[in-house]
Structures are given as structure tokens and as C-alpha cells.
Amino acid sequence: MTESLHLNELRVWSMTSLGDRYRQNGRYSEAETLLRQALVSAKQVFGPGDANVSVILNNLAVLCKCMGKFDEAEQLYKRALTTIEQETEVDDEKRATLYHNLGGLEHARCRYAEGEPLARRAVQLREHALGPNHVDVAADLAALAAILDGQGKHDESEPLYRRALSIFERTYGAEHYEIAVNLNNLGAAAAARGRTDEAEQLYQRALQLKEKLLGPEHPDVAITLNNLATLRISQLRFAEAATMYQRALAIFQTVFGPGHPKVVGCEKNYRCVLSALECRERPSSRRSQALARRRSWRTV
Amino acid sequence: MDTTKSFDPEIKPRPAIQEIDLEIEELEKISAPKLVANHNETFVLAR
Numbered sequence: 001m002t003e004s005l006h007l008n009e010l011r012v013w014s015m016t017s018l019g020d021r022y023r024q025n026g027r028y029s030e031a032e033t034l035l036r037q038a039l040v041s042a043k044q045v046f047g048p049g050d051a052n053v054s055v056i057l058n059n060l061a062v063l064c065k066c067m068g069k070f071d072e073a074e075q076l077y078k079r080a081l082t083t084i085e086q087e088t089e090v091d092d093e094k095r096a097t098l099y100h101n102l103g104g105l106e107h108a109r110c111r112y113a114e115g116e117p118l119a120r121r122a123v124q125l126r127e128h129a130l131g132p133n134h135v136d137v138a139a140d141l142a143a144l145a146a147i148l149d150g151q152g153k154h155d156e157s158e159p160l161y162r163r164a165l166s167i168f169e170r171t172y173g174a175e176h177y178e179i180a181v182n183l184n185n186l187g188a189a190a191a192a193r194g195r196t197d198e199a200e201q202l203y204q205r206a207l208q209l210k211e212k213l214l215g216p217e218h219p220d221v222a223i224t225l226n227n228l229a230t231l232r233i234s235q236l237r238f239a240e241a242a243t244m245y246q247r248a249l250a251i252f253q254t255v256f257g258p259g260h261p262k263v264v265g266c267e268k269n270y271r272c273v274l275s276a277l278e279c280r281e282r283p284s285s286r287r288s289q290a291l292a293r294r295r296s297w298r299t300v
Numbered sequence: 301m302d303t304t305k306s307f308d309p310e311i312k313p314r315p316a317i318q319e320i321d322l323e324i325e326e327l328e329k330i331s332a333p334k335l336v337a338n339h340n341e342t343f344v345l346a347r
Contacts, residue, residue: 146340188342
């Protein structure tokens with residue numbers, strides 16, 4: 001048995017892998033318990049400055065981002081990056097992942113301009129290491145595109161999404177989580193540019209794929225439901241929008257609890273459609289409908 | 301007593317070895333987790 005399979009190391013990696021799996025399945029509190037235990041053990045087994053510890057720092061940070069613990073995520077990412085950059089032979093793929101994730105954190109905080117150079121650095125490092133058509137480059141491109149979308153730079157973001165989608169489909173086939181996320185984001189970009197029919201199709205494909213891959217109660221399903229509901233507002237289909245927001249909100253509240261950014265955002269959206277429904281029942285409904293039609297969106 | 305079954309090629313040790321191989325493969329997978337990359341998924345706010 002190789003040294004890497006030493007029992008204590010195996011225990012650390014088992015906890016890490018299981019923690020990652022729970023995160024992917026939306027079981028965040030169980031994932032948090034495991035990844036925090038793995039981090040404590042890894043520091044004892046490898047030493048606190050070891051590159052192996054940076055893997056757990058990073059993966060715990062990704063979880064913290066999902067849970068809305070943005071400040072802690074930032075600290076963990078920066079500790080991981082410092083650890084990696086202190087190695088004798090710096091691993092550019094690992095650096096690329098950390099820049100990708102630091103950019104993603106700014107995306108989650110809606111600080112898109114701060115995230116853009118980080119995401120561009122990730123693409124640059126990874127393309128240099130792996131070439132332009134690697135699936136990890138595609139993930140970096142898709143992450144950058146979302147940050148550009150947040151700044152309204154849809155002309156630049158859409159070709160990046162489509163390039164990423166082409167690589168994902170070539171690598172994974174038609175059914176993969178990366179593809180579902182890309183379809184959701186392309187849908188949001190199309191909706192922001194007023195291409196409602198296209199947005200509808202993209203959201204529906206994303207929703208079906210997510211429900212199939214993740215199950216109907218996963219928080220990522222709720223993200224696309226929320227977005228589709230917002231599209232329904234622009235179509236003046238308020239009652240349908242309300243139903244979709246209710247379903248999305250129930251999922252977010254169950255998974256995250258009160259105060260999480262997704263819960264807060266979805267509650268605001270739901271209140272918005274409820275007031276639109278109230279306005280519709282009043283005599284001045286035509287004016288309110290015209291206002292709703294002119295509503296602009298912003299993306300998170 | 302029929303002892304041929306002891307040497308029956310149908311009762312071969314290969315499946316057990318395959319199982320061990322699979323277990324080793326699983327352990328090797330566990331021993332090298334990657335840094336995971338997050339996803340920047342667009343969440344639209346109505347206003």
C-alpha cells in the first residue's frame with residue numbers, strides 16, 4: 001500500500017470526498033461538519049502549511065460560499081492560495097482554481113467588477129496549462145461569463161457561454177450539471193436582452209436537466225425556478241410567477257434557513273409579484289401592467 | 301464424493317480479485333481529491 005493510503009490520510013480524504021458529495025447534493029450542514037473535521041485532521045496529519053491542506057481549505061470555502069458565509073470563504077481561499085504559492089513548484093492549475101473561486105465569491109457578493117480580473121486570471125493560467133479546449137478551461141470561461149453578465153456585458157458573455165457549452169457537450173454528452181448551469185445562465189442573458197422565447201426554452205431545458213440530475217428539492221433547481229418566475233412577470237403571467245416563487249422559496253428556506261442571500265432575494269421577488277397581482281385587481285391595472293412590462297432585471 | 305467442483309473453473313478466484321481491484325481503485329480515488337471549482341449561477345432579481 002502506498003504512503004498516500006496511510007490510514008490517517010485515507011480518513012482525511014474520505015471525509016473530504018464525502019463532504020464534497022454532500023455539498024453537491026445540497027446537504028450543506030452535513031458537508032460542513034465533515035469538511036471542518038477533515039481540515040482539523042489534515043493539519044495534524046500533513047502539517048498546517050502542507051499543500052494537501054489547501055485542498056480542504058478550498059473545498060470548505062466553496063461550501064461557505066454556498067451557505068452565504070462569504071467572509072469566511074474569502075479567508076479560506078486566501079489561505080489556500082498562499083499555501084500553494086509558497087510551494088517550490090507552483091501548480092498553475094491549482095492557482096487557476098483559486099482565482100476562479102475568488103472571482104466566484106465576488107460574483108456571489110454582486111461585486112462583479114472586482115471579480116472580473118480574478119476570473120480572467122483563472123482563464124489565462126488554465127489555458128496556458130491545458131490549452132483552449134479543455135473542459136476545465138470551459139468552466140473558467142463560463143464563470144467569467146457570469147461575472148460579465150452581472151455588469152451587463154452580454155455581448156461578451158454570450159459567446160463565452162456558447163464556447164463553454166460546446167466543450168461541455170463534447171466532453172460530457174447532453175446531460176451534465178455544468179450544462180444545466182450554462183443553460184440557466186444563457187437563459188438569464190437572453191431574458192436580460194428581451195429575448196423572452198429563447199430565455200423560456202433555455203430555462204425549461206435547465207430546469208428539466210437539474211430536476212433529473214439533482215432531484216426536485218435541490219437549491220439549484222430553485223435558482224432556475226426563481227429565474228423562470230421572473231420571466232413570467234415580464235410576460236405578465238403573475239399567478240404562475242407567484243406559484244413558482246413559492247416553490248423556490250420553500251426549497252431555499254428548507255436548505256438554507258432565514259437570512260441567506262437566496263432566501264432574501266426570492267422573498268423580495270415573491271413580494272414583488274404579490275404586489276403586481278394586487279395592482280392587477282385594482283381599476284388602474286393597465287398602468288401597473290405597463291409598468292411591469294417596463295421593469296428591468298438585475299442578476300445575481 | 302465428487303471433488304471436481306473444487307477445481308471447477310466456474311468457481312474461480314477471479315471475482316474476488318476483481319473485487320479487491322475495485323476496492324483499491326476506490327481507495328486510490330479517495331486518496332486524491334481535487335480542488336473543486338465553484339459555479340457562478342445567475343440568480344435574477346425582479347424589480
